[in-house]
Amino acid sequence: MRAARAIDPILRQALAIALAVGALGLSFGVLCSDTGLGLPMSIALSTLVFAGSAQLAAVGVVADGGTALAAVAAGLLLNARSVAFGVALAPILGGRLGRRLADSHLLIDESAALAAAQSDPAEARRAFRAAGVAVLVLWNAGTVAGWLLTGAIDVEATGLDVVIPAVFVALLAPRMGDGPSRATALAGAAIALALTPVAPAGVPILLAAAGVGAGLVLARRAAPAA
Amino acid sequence: MTWAAVIALAGGTYALKAAGPVLLGGRSLPDLLTRIANLLPAALLAALIAIGALTSDGEWSIDARAAGVAAALLVAWRRGSFLAIVAAAMLVTAGIRVLA
Numbered sequence: 054m055r056a057a058r059a060i061d062p063i064l065r066q067a068l069a070i071a072l073a074v075g076a077l078g079l080s081f082g083v084l085c086s087d088t089g090l091g092l093p094m095s096i097a098l099s100t101l102v103f104a105g106s107a108q109l110a111a112v113g114v115v116a117d118g119g120t121a122l123a124a125v126a127a128g129l130l131l132n133a134r135s136v137a138f139g140v141a142l143a144p145i146l147g148g149r150l151g152r153r154l155a156d157s158h159l160l161i162d163e164s165a166a167l168a169a170a171q172s173d174p175a176e177a178r179r180a181f182r183a184a185g186v187a188v189l190v191l192w193n194a195g196t197v198a199g200w201l202l203t204g205a206i207d208v209e210a211t212g213l214d215v216v217i218p219a220v221f222v223a224l225l226a227p228r229m230g231d232g233p234s235r236a237t238a239l240a241g242a243a244i245a246l247a248l249t250p251v252a253p254a255g256v257p258i259l260l261a262a263a264g265v266g267a268g269l270v271l272a273r274r275a276a277p278a279a
Numbered sequence: 280m281t282w283a284a285v286i287a288l289a290g291g292t293y294a295l296k297a298a299g300p301v302l303l304g305g306r307s308l309p310d311l312l313t314r315i316a317n318l319l320p321a322a323l324l325a326a327l328i329a330i331g332a333l334t335s336d337g338e339w340s341i342d343a344r345a346a347g348v349a350a351a352l353l354v355a356w357r358r359g360s361f362l363a364i365v366a367a368a369m370l371v372t373a374g375i376r377v378l379a
Binding site for chain 1: 280281282283284285286287288289291292293295296297298299300301303312313314315316317318319320321322323324325326327328329330331332333334336337338339343344347348351352355356360361362364365367368369370371372373376377
């Protein structure tokens with residue numbers, strides 16, 4: 054155990070997250086191959102777009118027979134939350150413009166979550182980059198392996214298709230410490246579920262952002278004079 | 280999927296990612312906006328979980344994935360590690376499919 058402890062805790066967490074995302078990359082690679090995407094295009098999505106849920110949504114739309122335009126729209130709607138994460142992280146992602154441009158590409162749910170879990174700004178910046186780079190590498194490795202292994206992996210029999218929501222559970226868990234966050238999560242989930250049968254794919258997730266209202270109201274009740 | 284779509288998705292996604300860090304730089308936001316930005320991930324992550332667990336092709340559905348996500352929530356509530364949460368979900372989902 055001494056060796057495990059000798060590894061910097063931030064790097065260890067970044068690696069653990071990247072391994073889980075790498076498993077998710079396997080299912081993305083399988084989905085790409087099943088949908089008829091070539092290996093170069095699958096890799097281009099995982100390196101250039103580099104946004105797991107947006108990629109899965111976009112390729113999923115094509116797999117369901119949707120147009121390329123609908124696929125791009127679904128991917129971008131799902132990724133609108135990047136603006137919120139970027140705004141939240143802006144105070145720690147300062148520095149020269151070139152640095153900010155490079156850091157921006159590493160902005161994903163996982164790097165934002167690991168950064169948010171640090172109290173010191175310098176540690177947060179390090180956590181952000183460690184998670185971003187580790188996930189970028191293993192997400193692409195997973196994509197390639199999944200694409201090559203399609204046919205050999207049974208996604209349903211191995212439960213690989215539940216990895217995506219499970220990763221989101223793992224990312225949400227550290228945020229559930231206070232009442233306003235819990236109220237926000239419950240409201241967001243309720244909005245998304247209520248809208249799913251009536252709104253196009255991707256829209257319920259975007260409108261779930263309104264769940265923040267529940268958290269703000271609860272926070273105001275808890276501290277009325279503030 | 281076309282290459283034009285891949286490029287559009289990549290460019291659009293990058294613009295969304297870069298908006299905060301590039302436009303704001305190291306400055307912070309007004310207090311209310313900061314609180315909203317801090318709460319937003321909880322709303323969106325919960326929405327993604329609910330849709331992944333309880334819907335299928337735009338309809339409500341309860342299947343092996345719902346049970347897997349329930350297991351993930353239980354492990355997360357018991358403060359299990361990131362990998363333990365994901366592994367529990369996979370085991371339960373795959374297990375139910377074997378039994379079903």
